[in-house]
Amino acid sequence: MGNVLALCEFSGAQLKSSALSNLAFARLAAAAHGGDVVALLVGAGAAAAGPEAARFAPKVVVVDDPGLAHYLAETFAPIVAEVARAQGATLISATATALGKDLAPRVAGLLDAGMASDVAKLDGKDTFIRPILAGNAYSKIQITTPVIVVTPRQSEFEAAAALAAPGQVSTAPAGALDALGAEFVKLDAQKSDRPDLSDAKVVVAGGRGMKSGENFKVLEQLADLLGAAMGASRAATDAGMVPADWQVGQTGKIVAPNLYFAVAISGAIQHLAGMKGSKTIVAINKNKDEPIFQVADYGIVAEWEKAIPELISEIKKLQATR
């Protein structure tokens, strides 16, 4: 018997989509642990998202303090660990986002908890299935510590549905905040009106063969036509053609959209690890021998310079008939 503490990222009064996936995982875990889901909101202004979180979890704990205006693992981890103790949590989950991946192992360290990263599936109380070797194999691991920390993969758990009746919101103190000398300096934000890469239904990704950032504009036209997020291979992000947070792959974002366009991407295993869960994959590449064609459902052997404008015009034609 133990509760499941689910850390939920939020923006204003809304939960992020990553939080809804985490709550879906947390419900499965809570059933296995014989306890309740406790949603945890931490940050300056967290109280605003309390009512929204209560739509999805029977219990919500809010830790709202002006000293938490910027995320720091050093200040957040002790709070998560303390709330976990107070709530009798035997499992703590945080989606494998940039924040979750930074924070969760630190919480595990504070609690001497064994941890399962990037979990794709839960098998009972303490056994988890997770990808290893860049997604080329799946490992089933059992963790025997009294408290377990998990980062579920957003792409593997569909957003939780709202509860019939909203849960209870309570608050907990932040305690004495000690950043251990660490400071948030600044965030160079990449502003975008496109959907989040992590949960977009359609992704348009470009690779080294795009040759320059300027050339990505035509892919952005395609993306905007389809309401898609933009992605890229490591080769394109390393070359500085596009922002680093567009990177899809073993060490970038893991995506599983309904439709994934891989344009001028060769298909290195590190890239495939980030996108081969996509439902339908379209590869456009001038070289028919590239490994990307081995995972693609549909392949077009052509130069992107010719194929993409034609694709845009054909999709426009299709959209006009609807």
Add this chain to the structure above:
Amino acid sequence: MKILVPVKRVPDPTQKAKIKDGHIDLTGASWIVNTFDEYAIETALRLLENGAENARIPGGELVVVSLGPADAAKEIRTCLAMGADRAIHVVCNDAEIDALTVVKVLQGVIAAEHPDVVVMGKQAVDGDANQVGQMLAAKLGWPQATFAASIELSSDKAALTVGREVDGGVEYKKVPLRSVVTVDLRIVAPTAVKNGVTPASHKYAGEGARLPSLKGIMAAKKKPLAQATLADYGAATPPVIKEQSVTLPPPRAAGQIVADIPTLVKKLADEAKVL
């Protein structure tokens, strides 16, 4: 400045994964230094040297530590050949250890060695767990800067400003020394590491970490490589994470090459029903 770089050997990721008795078959596998750990060594060297003059700044030290079986000594020598000054090899079988064991050993090494900073790869490319750096920082009560894409040493040499690639942009975080930094791919970009000695205009050449030079390989043979055991660090406890089995994902069904764009759009709309 004294830098500790924990490293792990991993099976060469270009080999195809095979299963034997429900686990990955590593018979005859070739091994490499985990890519991110190589990047950590590269980062440490860039912090410790004048890159323009290709010379170490006097007084710095780079110590490598690795847990692994006896034949992992080969990969540890590679780290020495890249430029690490000495190494500690905690000899153990991979089945005896998990992330918490590794953290316990590293805590012991840090207590004995007193490094100013721990620089390590953000994850090993076999287990892909991405845990040890953060867990270690928690256990030490040190600050952490994970997923570093750039590092700048402050002019008073007391702090690091680390550029971290996060969702939605690049976050800059300042941590004092006695901290754990885990490095991401772009830390090996030409100007990603600034130590205040290497001229800011200096651009490192090449992609990725430096290759050991012939001179480095010769020198590595004479560099100290100390052996230790898990028990030396009080870490000889059974692992709490056990791998029960490994399976290979089913291959994706064979796709089709489509003749032209109008056919592609028609198939995406009618067959795959995704447009």
